[in-house]
Amino acid sequence: MTPKKRRRLTFALALIVAGAGGAGLVVYALKDNVLYFYSPSDIAKKHIRAGTAFRIGGLVEKHSVQHGKGAAIGFVITDGDSRVPVRYDGVLPALFREGQGVVAVGSLDERGTFDASEILAKHDERYMPPDVVDALKRSGRWKEGQ
Amino acid sequence: MTGEIGQLALCLALALALVQAGAGVMGLRQPQAAQIAAGAASGGFVFVALAFAALVYGFVTSDFSIADVAHNSHTAKPLLYKITGVWGNHEGSMLLWVLVLSVYSAAIAFMQRGGARLTSAALGVQGLLAIAFLLFILLTSNPFARLDPMPFEGAGLNPLLQDPGLAFHPPTLYTGYVGLSATFAYAAAALITGDVDRAWARAARPFILIAWIALTLGIAGGSWWAYYDLGWGGFWFWDPVENASLMPWLVATALLHSALATERTGAFRTWTLLLSIMAFSLSLIGTFLVRSGVIVSVHAFASDPTRGNVILLILSAAILGALALFAWRAPRLESGAAFAPASRETALLINNILLVTALAVVFVGTVYPIALSAFDVRLSVGAPYFEKFFAPLFVALMIVLPFGPRLAWQRGELKLAARQLLPALAAAVFAAVIVVVAVRPRTIFGAGAFAVAAWTIAASFVDAALRARARTLGVAAMSAILAHAGLGVTLMGISGTTLWRLESLQVLAPGETMTIGRYDLRFDGVRLVQGPNYRAAHADLDVMRDRSVIGHLAPERRLFPAEGQETVQTAIRTTGLEDLYVALGDDRGGGSWTVRAYVNPLAPLIWLGAAIMALGGAAALGARLRARLWVPARAPAPEHA
Structure with a gap:
């Protein structure tokens, strides 16, 4: 093997090792940092461990919003079939309303209440989060033109 | 009536784009065809500008017989938002995209950089892009489509977009996104003509610089807008739409540096070509992500799947075509001049490796959820993923960065550079000590981040002082000094806000x-x-x-x-x-x-730093202009940046 070829081979091997190592790291980091999306029906069906962070989406049930002490708020997210109580202590996005679509990030506590750390901002009243549309379609509550 | 004028102008622009593409390719053999391509590019610009003006007129006069105006404007809207509302919707924003593309085509035709053959081939490629996007507009997103019956009042513009930021952010970002099309066109032209010498990199350079400056300002401006407008106190959310603009910026930054080496010593020829292709490909991918409706955000106007599919088609054709051309022609290229391990080329190589790795991280995090959604798995990638990778890569980048300007081309002296940078090291240690002693809560990350930022900024001062002493501190040298210091300032802003908010x-x-x-x-x-x-x-x-x-x-x-x-x-x-x-x-x-x-x-340092970076880019551009005006065309311009 000429020195030039040997250098190229070393370079190619180093590249492959670095690439594989990098890819492994990325996949590992991704595994820890992805948030799955569940609808209230998914939560009723699956057994999601308390403390696991995920996103939940559905409609804010009518007449379910209750104000607690300070900025604390409680409400229920529903997709028509199942309902999940939510607790949140923070500022609500401008377009948070009863009967409207909502996406929250957080985790379940032992009693099955969703402890939200973030209610995602929605930019547009006409806009419905596609995850929510999906969840509503699966529970058969989605009306076209909604 | 204005609607018909606009429609007609767009059709004529399409015809001229066809001429431009055809004549551009023929211009490789026949000088006359090259002239025709240049004329078609200028004419194309005039007609697209006319169409754009017609749409602006429609918005300003609230002509609700045009569907786009009726759906996105309102008589009660202030005049500024009537004008900026032109690109606050899918159709108008695509027209702006094509307008910017035609401006670049006209500029390529006018400047004739790198000779007639290279220009002609570049115009041919630009013509193909113009055909694709004009067809896209005319067939799927016609801004001049009529509405019958005409409504009495328009539906209004998304109030979030009723902000002065809309006047600035999209045009700047598009200037950057689409500016990379010119670099792409030159790269493809170089592959077609086979003249991949330094002249190609020199011809493409102003376009790389303009695109990079505009991307820097556009991204920083968008981040500032999100900061003051959304009410969440944050400046960056690793939202797919933000990532879509960050990815071309990362590649454009890598390209800016590797093209410098190509132009100067002929090093990294094939790599620079590949980066040019990648940069514009990521612009197209960004356009697809943002405009197709696959991601949901304030930026996604369209939810019509055919539009997404057409953009996907254009983007695949452009990327695959360019890569095929690259695979076919690149192996024939000569490799550039050799360089020693301690040289500016090596520093630039490290810069490129780190930036492209950062790009890969952002790309995977952005595309992974979209790819999985095809399998009905719905998830999102959180900010911690990006931060975990991005922060160390940029810290490494900024540690190496000050060595670049202090190393000579081809063969530099690492020990000398290290000795020269000792004051910067002292500044870094000093900054870390200050943070540890004086700032609460105490964080090791804060001390590290400020050490790195101080190192970069102080190294810029060292560089300036040494060049001033050697009497080589020109405008060109200022570009790197400013851009690197700006990055340090931005890092201070980012770490200050994230760690001590x-x-x-x-x-x-x-x-x-x-x-x-x-x-x-x-x-x-x-x-x-x-x-x-x-x-x-x-x-x-x-x-x-x-x-x-x-x-x-x-x-x-x-x-x-x-x-x-x-x-x-x-x-x-x-x-x-x-x-x-x-x-x-x-x-x-x-x-x-x-x-x-x-x-x-x-x-405030986050955006101040970005402005300083852009100023650095402007200095590089200014140095070019001066060299072009004052130095005879053949003589190689003095180059320090």
Whole structure:
């Protein structure tokens, strides 16, 4: 093997090792940092461990919003079939309303209440989060033109 | 009538784009065809500009017989937002895209950089892009489509977009995105003609610089807009749309540096070509992500799947075509001049490796959820993933960065460079000590980040001082000095805000006070005020320090009846080194409202640093211009950047 070829081979091997190592790291980091999306029906069906962070989406049930002490708020997210109580202590996005679509990030506590750390901002009243549309379609509550 | 003029102008522009593409390719053999391609490029620009003007006229005069105007405008809208609303929707924004493309085509034709053959081939490639996007507009997103019957009033513009930021952010970002098309066209032209010498890199350079400056300003401007407009106190959310603009920037930055080496010594020829292709490919991918509706955000206007599919088709054709050309022609290229391990080329190589790795990280995090959604798995990738990778890569980049300008081309002296940079090292240690001793809460990340930032900034000063002493401190040298220092300033801003931000959320009744950091905020209640096209709940807060009033903040929540939407209007009081940021929350009855306040230390530095970086780019551009005007064309211009 000429020195030039040997250098190229070393370079190619180093590249492959670095690439594989990098890819492994990325996949590992991704595994820890992805948030799955569940609808209230998914939560009723699956057994999601308390403390696991995920996103939940559905409609804010009518007449379910209750104000607690300070900025604390409680409400229920529903997709028509199942309902999940939510607790949140923070500022609500401008377009948070009863009967409207909502996406929250957080985790379940032992009693099955969703402890939200973030209610995602929605930019547009006409806009419905596609995850929510999906969840509503699966529970058969989605009306076209909604 | 204006609608018909616009429609006709677009059709004529399409015809000229066909001529431009055909003549551009023929121009490789026949000089006359090359001239025709150049003429078609100028003509194409005139007609696209005419179409754009027609659409602007339609918006300004509220011509609701044009569907695009009726769906996105309103008579009660202030004039500024009638004009900026032109690109605040899918159709208009695609027209702006093509307008910018045609400006670049005309500029390529006018400047004739790198000779007639190279220009002609580049115009041919630009012509193909123009054909694809004009067809896309005419067939799937016609901004001049009529509405019958014509409605009495328009539907209005998304209130979030009714902000001066809309005047600035999209045109700048498009100037950057589409500017990379010129670089792409030159790269393809170089592959077609086979003249991949330094002239190609020199010809493409101003376009790389303009695109990079515009991307830097566009991204920074968008981040600032999100900061003051969304009311969440943050400046970057690793949202797919933000990533879509960050990815071309990362590649453009790598390209900027590798093209420098190619132009100077002929090194990295094939790599520079590949980066040019990648940069514009990522612009197209960004356009696809943002405009196709696969991601949901304020940027995604379209939810029509055919549009997404067509963009996907254009993007695949452009990327695969360019890569095929590359695979076919690149192996024939000669490799560039050799360089020693300690040389500026090596520094640039490390820069490129780190930037492309950062790109890969962002790309995977952005595309992974979209790819999985095809398998009905719905998830999102959180900010910690990006931060975990991005921060170490950029820290490594910034540690290596000061060595680049201090190493000579081909063979440099590492020991000498290290000795010259000792003052910068001292500054880094000093910054770390200050942070550890004086700033609470104490964080090791803070000390590290400030050491790195101080290292980069101080190294720029060292570089400037050494060049001044050697009398080589010209405008060109200033470009790297400014751009590198700007990056350090931005890092200070980012770490200051992320590590030492204070946040408080309270329900306040009139007369009550909340405390955040050194500030007391006295809530004087909310009153209703009437804006031009909105009603606002307007809060008054007195900012107090040591019991004396030092300022007044008035955050609002605005309700836009025409659009049926509400927006938050934050109030920010800045000292230049620290932002006091207040957003009005919701009505809790009895005159009580939730109020959210942040103290964001060093936040203004984020955008100041970006502005300094852009200024560095402008200096490089200015040096080019000066060299072109004053130095005879054949003589190699002195180059320090």
